[in-house]
Amino acid sequence: MHPLLYLTWHSFKNRLRVRVQRLREPRYLLGFVVGLAYFYFIFFRSTARGGRPPLSSIPGFDGILGFVEMIGALALFLFVASAWLPQGSGSPALPFTRADVQFLFPAPFTRRQLIRYRILRSQLSSLVGSAFFTVILKPGSAARGWTFLIGFAIVMSTIRLHMMGITLNRSSMREHGWLGLKRQWLVPAFFAGATIVLGITVYGDWVKLSSLEGLRSVLTELQDLFSTGAAAAVLWPFRAVARLPLSSSTAAFFRALPWTLGILALNYVWVVRSDTAFEEASAEFAEKWAARRKKGIQPSVRPKNASATPFTLAAEGRPEMAILWKNMIMVGRYLSLKTLFILVPFLVFFGIPIARNGSAGFSRAIGGASFFLSIMVLIVGPLMARNDLRQDLGNLAMLKAWPIRGAALVRGEVLAPAVILTATEWLLAILLLIFSPAGASRSYPFIVAGILLAPGIILAQLLVQNALAVMFPSWVRIGQNQPRGIDVMGQRMFMVFGMMIVLVVALLPAALLAGVAGFIGYSMTKTIPIIVPAAIAAAALLVECHFASEAIGRLLDRTDVSAIDAAEQ
Amino acid sequence: MIEINHLTKNYGTFKAVDDFSFAVAPGEIIGLIGPNGAGKTSTLRCIVGIQAPSSGSISIGGYDTAKDPVEAKRRLAFMADEPQLFDYLTVTEHLRLTARIYEVRDFEPKAKALIEELQLTGKEDALPAALSRGMKQKVAIACGLLHDPPALLFDEPLTGLDPLGIRHMKQTIVSRGRNGSAVIVSSHLLHLVEEICTRVVIIDRGIKVGDGTVAELSARSQMADAGSTLEQIFLKVTARDEAGG
Numbered sequence: 001m002h003p004l005l006y007l008t009w010h011s012f013k014n015r016l017r018v019r020v021q022r023l024r025e026p027r028y029l030l031g032f033v034v035g036l037a038y039f040y041f042i043f044f045r046s047t048a049r050g051g052r053p054p055l056s057s058i059p060g061f062d063g064i065l066g067f068v069e070m071i072g073a074l075a076l077f078l079f080v081a082s083a084w085l086p087q088g089s090g091s092p093a094l095p096f097t098r099a100d101v102q103f104l105f106p107a108p109f110t111r112r113q114l115i116r117y118r119i120l121r122s123q124l125s126s127l128v129g130s131a132f133f134t135v136i137l138k139p140g141s142a143a144r145g146w147t148f149l150i151g152f153a154i155v156m157s158t159i160r161l162h163m164m165g166i167t168l169n170r171s172s173m174r175e176h177g178w179l180g181l182k183r184q185w186l187v188p189a190f191f192a193g194a195t196i197v198l199g200i201t202v203y204g205d206w207v208k209l210s211s212l213e214g215l216r217s218v219l220t221e222l223q224d225l226f227s228t229g230a231a232a233a234v235l236w237p238f239r240a241v242a243r244l245p246l247s248s249s250t251a252a253f254f255r256a257l258p259w260t261l262g263i264l265a266l267n268y269v270w271v272v273r274s275d276t277a278f279e280e281a282s283a284e285f286a287e288k289w290a291a292r293r294k295k296g297i298q299p300s301v302r303p304k305n306a307s308a309t310p311f312t313l314a315a316e317g318r319p320e321m322a323i324l325w326k327n328m329i330m331v332g333r334y335l336s337l338k339t340l341f342i343l344v345p346f347l348v349f350f351g352i353p354i355a356r357n358g359s360a361g362f363s364r365a366i367g368g369a370s371f372f373l374s375i376m377v378l379i380v381g382p383l384m385a386r387n388d389l390r391q392d393l394g395n396l397a398m399l400k401a402w403p404i405r406g407a408a409l410v411r412g413e414v415l416a417p418a419v420i421l422t423a424t425e426w427l428l429a430i431l432l433l434i435f436s437p438a439g440a441s442r443s444y445p446f447i448v449a450g451i452l453l454a455p456g457i458i459l460a461q462l463l464v465q466n467a468l469a470v471m472f473p474s475w476v477r478i479g480q481n482q483p484r485g486i487d488v489m490g491q492r493m494f495m496v497f498g499m500m501i502v503l504v505v506a507l508l509p510a511a512l513l514a515g516v517a518g519f520i521g522y523s524m525t526k527t528i529p530i531i532v533p534a535a536i537a538a539a540a541l542l543v544e545c546h547f548a549s550e551a552i553g554r555l556l557d558r559t560d561v562s563a564i565d566a567a568e569q
Numbered sequence: 570m571i572e573i574n575h576l577t578k579n580y581g582t583f584k585a586v587d588d589f590s591f592a593v594a595p596g597e598i599i600g601l602i603g604p605n606g607a608g609k610t611s612t613l614r615c616i617v618g619i620q621a622p623s624s625g626s627i628s629i630g631g632y633d634t635a636k637d638p639v640e641a642k643r644r645l646a647f648m649a650d651e652p653q654l655f656d657y658l659t660v661t662e663h664l665r666l667t668a669r670i671y672e673v674r675d676f677e678p679k680a681k682a683l684i685e686e687l688q689l690t691g692k693e694d695a696l697p698a699a700l701s702r703g704m705k706q707k708v709a710i711a712c713g714l715l716h717d718p719p720a721l722l723f724d725e726p727l728t729g730l731d732p733l734g735i736r737h738m739k740q741t742i743v744s745r746g747r748n749g750s751a752v753i754v755s756s757h758l759l760h761l762v763e764e765i766c767t768r769v770v771i772i773d774r775g776i777k778v779g780d781g782t783v784a785e786l787s788a789r790s791q792m793a794d795a796g797s798t799l800e801q802i803f804l805k806v807t808a809r810d811e812a813g814g
Contacts, residue, residue, distance in 0.1 A: 313665055315676055322669040330657040397619045398653045402670050403642035557638070561619045 004117040012124060065246055067219045070226060072242035073235050077198075080159070080238075081191050083166050112272055115168075119161065119271070126156035147253040151245030154260055158241055161267040168274040184274060194234035201231040237263050319404045323412025324419065327387045331420060367435035374428040377421055378454065382461035385417035389466045389556075397561050407553025410470075414462040414549070418455065425454040449534035456541025460506045463545055464499050467552045470559055506548070510540040570595045570644075570751035571616065571720050576625035578611045578775075585611040587775040588625070593751040595719065598742065600762030601755040602799075603772040604807055609755045610650075612772065613722055616753075617647040629720050643671065646713035650725035652705040654697040660684070660708050661693045664715060671716035683711040688737065702729040710741070721745055721752045727761060739765055763799040773807045 022028045100114075130153035134145060169184050202209065205225055212218050226235050240259040247253035310328040313321070392399060392413060399409060429451045436443040514537035521529035571593040578586040586608040593599050603609050614620040616627050618634050618641070627634045632641035654663060661680070668676035684690055687707040697705055706729050713721070723742060727735050743765050746752045756762055762769060763783060771779035771786070779786050779802070786806070787797040 309662065313669055315668060315674060316672065317669070319670055322666055325669075326655060326658065326666055329662065330655070395653055395655065397614070397649070400619050401617045401642060401645075401647050403639045404670065405639060558621065560621055561614065 004113065004120070008117065008121055008124070011121075065248060066223060069239060069242050069246055070219070070223050072246070073238035074222075074226075076155075076159070076238045076242055077194065077235060080162055081195055083163060084188055084191050115164075115272060118164065119268070122160045122164070123157050126160060127153050129153075129156055147247050147250060148245045151247060151253065151256075151260075154264060155241055155245055158260070158264045158267055161264065161271055165267060165271040165274055168271065172274065187270065190234075197230045197234050198226075201225055201229075319402075319408050320412035320415060323409065324415040327391075327413065327416030328419070330387050330391070331416065363435045366431055370428045370431040370435065374425055374432065374450070377424050377428065378457060381421040381424070382417065382458055382465060385421055385462075387416050387420075388413040388462060390469045393469060396559070400559075400561060405553055406556035407550045410463075410466060410552045410556060411549045414459065414466055417462055418459050421458045422455045425458070426451055429454075445530040449530050452531070452534045452538040453541070456510070456538045456545065457507075459545045460503060460541060460548075461499075463548045463552060464502045464506070467502075467548070467555070468499065470552055470555050506544055507541070509544065510537040513537060513540045570630055571753065572626075572628045573612070573616065574626045574628075576612065576615060576627065577623045578608070578615055578620065579623040584775050586615070586622075586772075589772065589775065589777050590625075591770050591777065591780055593720070593753060595749045595751050596746055597768060598746040598752040598754060598766045600766035600769040601753055601772065602757070602759065602762055602769060602803060607772045607807075608775040609772060610724065611775075613647065613724055613753070613755055616722060617645065618642055619647075643716075644718055645720045645722070646716070646718040647722045648706075648710050648713045648724065648726060650728055652702070652709035654705055654708060656697055659694050659696055660689060660700075660711075663708055663712055667712040667715050673716045676715070679715055679717075680711075683714055686737070686741065687711050688734070703731060703734055706730060707734070710738075714741070714745070719750055721750050723752070723754045723756075725756050725758075726754060727756070727758060759799045759803060769799065771803060771806055778806045 023032055130149055133152055134149045165187070169188070172184060202225070205221070209218065209221055212221055226232060240256065241263055243256045244253065244260040247256055309325065311325065313325045389410065402409070404412075429447050433444060433447050436447070514533035517536045518529055518533040521527075521532060573592070574590050576586055576589040577584065589608070589612060591599070601609050601612065611620065615622045616629075616634070618638050621635070627641075629641040630644040632644065634641040655666075658666065664680040664683070665676065667673070668680070673679065684693060687710060689704065689707055689711065692700065692704060697708070700708065706726075710726070721742075726738055726742065730738055739761070742752060742754060746765075746767070754762065754766060768782055769779065769786060770777060779789070781789065783797075783799050783802065786799075786802045
């Protein structure tokens, strides 16, 4: 057996064995049982009782397949096109592990062989992922089951291959700048051109699109728009890929298969050739560098300087501020202006109504976006902003050696995401106050209440997340380590469920106090007070958060770092 | 300054450290040596407070690490074998953060002196990604020495250093010992231990199998000749000597 095949097969087999073995630990077993129960109740039991039917047995499903294909193609295009946007500093390299680098890179393999090895490993995950989605979406018949399984696996393989190509392309551009782009301009140029074509198509039809009522008529219009002309041409590869798993019959599957396999093959050739181009570009760069040196011209190599700190850390004061300072620096240095490119789709989305409807459209768009984003930040923000203990668990050995109480460490760690999310909420609240569709006079008490409550709600969620990280460190992603498996999925559901309960319990006293204050206020003035009860609830939440940080701190003091080390492996 | 009394550390059913006791007086430099998996790192981690002992007690400068961990840690510095730095802080920012954590008032002149002593001049604004492993090691050591700790723990301090760095590191450890710090150096480099340590503690399978100066250990281990090296003593007491069995 080829050594790389041997490595792939034995890694797969042993990983499976380790997952089975770790079920001996009660927390993993519990997670596995919860995960299995979830699968059973959601996907099997409901069918046995005549509950949720397979997706394809929904009346008229075949009729809406065209819409599904169009939406799938558009989603695929947006997903891949957004991956081409410049990332913040240090966009990921090819997913080689440290062991890969140490064992395989010095071994007598070509770079192309190593890339093929990574492709092979990623295909195994595609098959597992496809099986998972087949179980969830439950195609209506056995024929549809296998065509969906294979079709979806090919779609996932194609996406993975393309992502790999983007990574290689990026590393080439990072290493060689303009030379790298010159070598591999075709694919990024296609995506740039396709984005412009689709944007112009939607813009040109915006008056009609914005006047349509009902989702079906909008989808019909979009389908018509994207089925003709340049838009149809640029979306064709994505429709071809999306069509395969949606095939309504075996014959349709085999008709779609050659096109999808062709696109997969094109991506494969592109990825493998990217490597050649990379090496050739390296040689070309080396030649140019030698020529420049001969002429005495030094290429402009700028040292990577650290950006300024968010504030100057005083020599004395509470340790929480030192940790806040550290974590705020992290945010500043991990994000860059390039990261703001991810806002481009939002700007386009909200920009079209602004361009079409003038100042009224502008006001409506800003007000609506502010409201939508403020809700998103409140709910998703504490899960996404991980520059706290969740990020620092890998450094716990160092943190625990510091002469700081666990409670102070916990407070310091949650401060940075809390400050960032609260500031974002307040900024959005101000925008909402100015551009509120309901009018400032009617909405201001609610917005002020939101401003008062935001810090406490955000802090409470962050503390719950950090408490879970301290209590169950092996369930938390540390660095690049991403735990997988049914047991881990069960653990996550267990965590989400636990978090919801804890949050409800945490919010209850604050809500009760606010209710009492509201009742007293109403008895006295015969109007429902908003701001005062909110202020009381906010204060109660902050007091609760303080006590919670003390409790989590005590837990952290007792945490054995070996539990984290074991989770990292 | 550092007192370890009947320390035991278990990982499940495995006993990594078993009833281990020793003390380090101010000015002493102790070499903690032992084969791989002997329990050296577990011992150091328990002393530092990274791991909790299963039983026994540890005190630093009279402060029990279990009862008064903050005060005990304030008097301690631990330089791990693998330097752990924050990816997004520069060298100076690491020192500034450490100064704040350990409440070092005259931080700037001390930081400047340490940067010079550890040959980090010119790297003040560099992020860890731009530093070699040896340089990172030096940054970690600079952070450890910033608050003039009376108790110092070094885990394989010479790893990744160049010859000049090794010489400077040895000087740094010896000078801290001479200035009255209690120092523990854990290393597999027996010649280093023999050269700079005033006393040696040998641990094997979690149990203390030797404690004393090289001459004392030589006498106790009944080595044939009085001029036995630490290597010979080590192999004898840990029963790893191929010739002697």
